[in-house]
Amino acid sequence: xxxxxxxxxxxxxxxxxxxxxxxxxxxxxxxxxxxxxxxxxxxxxxxxxxxxxxxxxxxxxxxxxxxxxxxxxxxxxxxxxxxxxxxxxxxxxxxxxxxxxxxxxxxxxxxxxxxxxxxxxxxxxxxxxxxxxxxxxxxxxxxxxxxxxxxxxxxxxx
Amino acid sequence: xxxxxxxxxxxxxxxxxxxxxxxxxxxxxxxxxxxxxxxxxxxxxxxxxxxxxxxxxxxxxxxxxxxxxxxxxxxxxxxxxxxxxxxxxxxxxxxxxxxxxxxxxxxxxxxxxxxxxxxxxxxxxxxxxxxxxxxxxxxxxxxxxxxxxxxxxxxxxxxxxxxxxxxxxxxxxxxxxxxxxxxxxxxxxxxxxxxxxxxxxxxxxxxxxx
Numbered sequence: 629x630x631x632x633x634x635x636x637x638x639x640x641x642x643x644x645x646x647x648x649x650x651x652x653x654x655x656x657x658x659x660x661x662x663x664x665x666x667x668x669x670x671x672x673x674x675x676x677x678x679x680x681x682x683x684x685x686x687x688x689x690x691x692x693x694x695x696x697x698x699x700x701x702x703x704x705x706x707x708x709x710x711x712x713x714x715x716x717x718x719x720x721x722x723x724x725x726x727x728x729x730x731x732x733x734x735x736x737x738x739x740x741x742x743x744x745x746x747x748x749x750x751x752x753x754x755x756x757x758x759x760x761x762x763x764x765x766x767x768x769x770x771x772x773x774x775x776x777x778x779x780x781x782x783x784x785x786x
Numbered sequence: 787x788x789x790x791x792x793x794x795x796x797x798x799x800x801x802x803x804x805x806x807x808x809x810x811x812x813x814x815x816x817x818x819x820x821x822x823x824x825x826x827x828x829x830x831x832x833x834x835x836x837x838x839x840x841x842x843x844x845x846x847x848x849x850x851x852x853x854x855x856x857x858x859x860x861x862x863x864x865x866x867x868x869x870x871x872x873x874x875x876x877x878x879x880x881x882x883x884x885x886x887x888x889x890x891x892x893x894x895x896x897x898x899x900x901x902x903x904x905x906x907x908x909x910x911x912x913x914x915x916x917x918x919x920x921x922x923x924x925x926x927x928x929x930x931x932x933x934x935x936x937x938x939x940x941x942x943x944x945x946x947x948x949x950x951x952x953x954x955x956x957x958x959x960x961x962x963x964x965x966x967x968x969x970x971x972x973x974x975x976x977x978x979x980x981x982x983x984x985x986x987x988x989x990x991x992x993x994x995x996x
Contacts, residue, residue, distance in 0.1 A: 647983060648979070650979075650983075651928075651975065651979050651982065657921040658841050658928050659948055659950075660925075661840055661925060662837035662838065662840030664838075665833065666833055667833060673832070675854060676828050676853070676854060676857050680828070680861050683862060684816060684819060684861070685819050685864070685865055686819050
């Protein structure tokens, strides 16, 4: 493609004019290698669109992966859980990996409470004995009994 | 800035600012999360960026890299875009120009036939092929000389003579006065002519006459 907006060749004679012509010829050759009117090649356009999508800020209230028209829930446990599970790169969310770790910790804690290993039982018993003393009316077993009972009675039935 | 003529894009004033910049509206829509705005911006601005980089570098792969990098910077700038300082088109041209100039100047010191593809032998003797090769050699020699110019001179010359941009537009892109642009392009032209005249066979003065 040639560009009609080329700079006028400086007026002059002899060597100066010839040099100006040669320079213009070189400019024209370089201009011909790029066409600002040609659409972007399909492959480049696809890459550019993918990058634009990766960088695009989220619309206010939008949930990643949800249809753009889905109404955002305001408040409530669902919104809270959604914010926790949102990928960390998109905001203050923890991401599924972190949420999974949290869930594992909760389950382990419940299991330790329901069926503590002997070492843990000995530790809690020892602490209680130290705090309340051997002759205290409230024995360690009395403190732990309601919890044991609660667990036995139906916590697992929830 | 003094008033002066302009051949800039529609809606763009002589100083590169615009009361109505449709690209700025599209960029604001993109920043608000509207996916379709990106495609519209690419269709409007992408071809010119790619052409600028191709003309300056003479290498399609490198020109596409420059286009990707320039557009990536635009996407990241979108949430912080402030209207009234420059049009999106002017801003993007500035970014692409800087990226292409950096690449061009990194070629200095590399042998010409390696950096610019000079010395390619014609595969057949047809006049059209030979003329095309001579044109490619002229363009390559020009880029080699452009790479040796001071950076601002090279940029002003590239915008004026490779892109056909008006001096007021160049002033807006480079944040200079029009007088400074005129001085840069004049000095750049003289320096280019001197370098090309001294370069072995890459640009023969007779080529302009055949």
